[in-house]
Amino acid sequence: MGSTITEKILAKHCNQDTVSPGQLINADIDVIMCHDVTTTPALTMLEEKGLTEIARPDSIVVIPDHFVPNKDIKSADMVARIRRWVKANQIQKFYDLGRHGVCHGILPEQGHVAPGLTIIGADSHTCTHGALGAFSTGIGSTDLAAAIATGKLWFKVPESILFNLKGKLPEGVYSKDVILEIITRIGVDGALYKAMEFRGELIDSLSIEARMTICNMAIEAGGKSGIIEADDKTLAYLNGRYKGEFEVVTSDPDAEYSKTYDIDVSALEPVVSFPHLPSNGKKISEIREDVKLDQAYLGSCTNGRIEDLRIAAEILKGRKCHPETRMIVVPATTDIWKQASKEGLIDIFMEAGATVTAATCGACLGGHNGILAAGEKCISSTNRNFVGRMGSPKSEVYLGSPATVAASAIAGQITDPRKYLQ
DSSP states (O other), X not given: OBOOHHHHHHHHHTTOSOOOXXXXXXXXXXXXXXOHHHHHHHHHHHHHTTOOOOSOGGGEEEOOOTTOSOOSHHHHHXXXXXXXXXXXXXXXXXXXXXXXXXXXXHHHHTTOOXXXXXXXXXXXXXXXXXXXXXXXXXXXXXXXHHHHXXXXXXXXXXXXXXXXXXXXXXXXXXXXXXXXHHHHHHOTTTTTTEEEEEESHHHHHSOHHHHHHHHHGGGGGTOSEEEOOOOHHHHHHHTTTOOSOOOOOOOOTTBOOSEEEEEEOTTOOOEEEOTTOTTOEEEGGGOOSOOBOSEEEEEHHHHOSHHHHHHHHHHHTTOOOOTTOEEEEEOSBHHHHHHHHHTTHHHHHHHTTOEEOOSOOGGGGTOSSSOBOTTOEEEESSSOOOTTTTBOTTOEEEEOOHHHHHHHHHHTBOOOGGGGOO
């Protein structure tokens, strides 16, 4: 029996020929991503144990992003502590203000991701980086502390689920709609501790950024990771970015999967996930009620990349946001912000009446820059719509593609983006 891409990567990193689902292993870690919120508890644990040495400083990438720019004294103190730790340990890969961004935007953009690597981050959406053929998964602060101290981490080898995605997306339908449809079909626990492997005609046609959107939300189905085999598009994306050596890893033809889903996207419509779960998806034609919106939010590690901004700007150009719907646009990184400015996208957003902020996780996690009040409703390109996710527990968050967010901002209610693309 052959092995999946995930099994092959993990086997190599624990110096074994093969590994099997359910097996406990101790794997070498290539990239350890640290952001502001979860790193400080890890540092406290290490200090309490007297573990001041870092096993591999070159493996650590530090990206404050959740409360950046700092929103209050507590967040300022937190990032100040991280800056001191970075300086004391001579950590070179540190993305402070001015070159900062959402961690899952910075990591691939700045050349820290490549096929065949093991990548961890104390953030659940670290699964994003599987879009480049790496094993990438989110962990907690305790595991982060262990990885910083040892350069290794234990895993239970996950079973893999294969998603064969066939067909071509209709106009006005995007990768965000695809992953919302998958999560709606299988549920928020449908891939619990599984590696979600995506392949097929659709994946081949998608850009790297669109693939990142799909892998990013694997965790919303309970997945341990999301992963896509590297191809020519991957290599083109890495050219000039990733400076080290890497190995493209592929699944064997006779690899074993716990489940296989064959999904044809040819007739897929825009999908909106209603409160309060990403799995509560409805096709746009199934939405009968008028959902009036107080806010439209475009950004996050899911959909704050340049491709997402271009999609939204195409709809917003020459139009205005509804007077009762405020729109917030958050480019995921500093470089994306600058690129959007060069292309005139920032002007399009602001002419439409939107506010454009500096790169940050911000309101996605209910942090700052767009918190919702009680009773308010928001259409968002983010990844979660749990109770209280973006502010008051009495607010409501609806998830959609950048196109759906832009169209809905214009209409003032949840709207089919295709009406603005004709």
